[in-house]
Amino acid sequence: MTNSSLILHYFSHHRLSFKTFFFIPTTLALVTTLFVLFYISSTSHLLHFNHHHTHIVSVSRKKTPPGSPLFPDSGHSVSKYHRPLVDLSKRSGGGGRNASQRSAGVELGSNGNCMNNTKVFHDRDIFREDYKWMNRSFRIYIYPHKRNDSFANVLLPVDFEPRGNYASESYFKKVLMKSHFVTKDPTEADLFFLPFSIARLRHDPRIGSPGIQNFIRDYIVNISRKYPYWNRTDGADHFYVACHSIGRSAMEKAWEVKLNAIQVVCSSSYFLSGYIAHKDASLPQIWPRQTDPPNLVPSKRKKLAFFAGSINSPVREKLLQFWRNDSEIYAHFGRLTTPYADELLGSKFCLHVKGFEVNTARIADSLYYGCVPVIIANHYDLPFADILNWKSFSVVVATLDIPLLKKILKGISSDRYLLLQHNVLKVRKHFQWHLFPVDYDAFYMVMYELWLRRSSLRLQLSPSSDSS
Template structure:
């Protein structure tokens, strides 16, 4: 995960523990899942529990807050159970995760932080303007993953206004984002996906079709200004909803999308308002809530 080295070596690090507002727990789910002795869900959760017990017994800072000012990162499905064998780690420490769905049993919405999945990108890339986007919708993904995806593919897979695919594409994946006005984010096995940040990067208005999903930076960004959110129950009206959007509203959302793109980028070193600082701010807000609730 790209956020880990930025946290460890980033501009917010202090060498004096007494001055710290937060304590980062630097275990890597990615490293553990590729380790020959720690690749299983059980082994990872055992290791994390032992690690947390050691932290709490050897350092005073965990016990001073009950772990409320400690946090860890997790962006892999195998890591969803990482905190399952340590009660305080699960209930008190802050999880920064891509799996920010209420359906994930170890995700606590008022405590944990949703992390956007963002691929490394070129620093500057020109966007297709609105008038050059000749497709209404783009989506590509396996239909076996979701009942909602199956319904979308069955309803509009042959619609000439939409590029909706379950198999191989006849054009580059990125081109689907560039030439479409709206790009669908539809829950598969999990709700988390890089499609939202892909859509934002290429200037395609995200259409989020998923119930009970904590959107990244939701308590800072007003997603209704640059995306469309549709409940799973209303998916049958998808095309009608999108066609009813006025030209002026679409252009306003496109303009706002261009403004928020900087929040969905990682830089080394971090830059103001990028994903690193946005995540750090989310962390700060969560810490305040946790300390209030623990008093």
């Protein structure tokens, strides 16, 4: 009782101190909350920009050997392996930027000046050094199949020169099979190639589109039983290549392929649940051409922009709605009355507009004919985005900005256009296939993307673990 009385007597004479006891932590909590809110508001724009578009790649900065050949582009870039911000659909507010700045892919510094987007490579020196390292050391094991295999037409390369809209898939396999990257010793392999062809499966009357999922499921079961390689990593060091859009649903009965293996696909959209950016890679859709690319000086390109194609998406319907009868933007739907090549050659900008998928061969067409591609396809993980700075040779327009397309394109200065077109001529060699590959062509660029994705953990196989 005495102690209790003393405590009550103390607080009765120190009421101000008692209130202060509760006031101090309350004040501290309020100040902390205000500080946190201020910090979040000042950094939210940075978080928004970098959330999904930064690719961190572990690279070896080897010193370039003396006498090594110079890479064609001698410039330096300030960024290293940053993915381009292509998904503009969530940035309709623009953060204070007008439509032409938001859609033309122009990044502004804090003072409003344009940042450096003139170089075609994120980092030319790292790419050059890694490219040589890849050429020396990268090894791929291909699951073997014989000519008398009942599905040899699906598992082996075609015996003719690939052609058509989905030729990239066949070109890659045909060239890979004869390349120095292939090893017959799985113990030294960095990656394992699943050689089935989605395009060939689609046309095989025994399988067809409905049977592809079952075929893939059974194929994975077979190799996992016959060989030890798949089971070591659940397929994380395996990859397949597909260009036809049906490839996006081909793995529905083999989810371990979709989730673990590297998918090198033309239908490379962030919007698709089956495509995992940075694990998977974008394959360029390229229409094969045998001749050297033509050249036409910019001053002779009289049309502002050109598009030709079928109406097979809401995005193309919107383009048609606003620009079908325009005198400067030529939006054609149906059969052209003039040669397609002439239209591409005569235009400053060539429109790549999302159809059924985000991808078409129109980007490669534009580059081949020296026309600056305008990409109107939200969520498109652009080919070779780990290597190439797309903002230096293309224009990205959000689909919501289609009504402002002419304003955006005319807002690009003459100097900026000449730089874009000059860079188009630099990068187009990376979007060409050759039966006998040429350094830095499409085949080698795909190989480099695969090399970046090779496992950092190399599991050693003992000879006794190999199956016959």
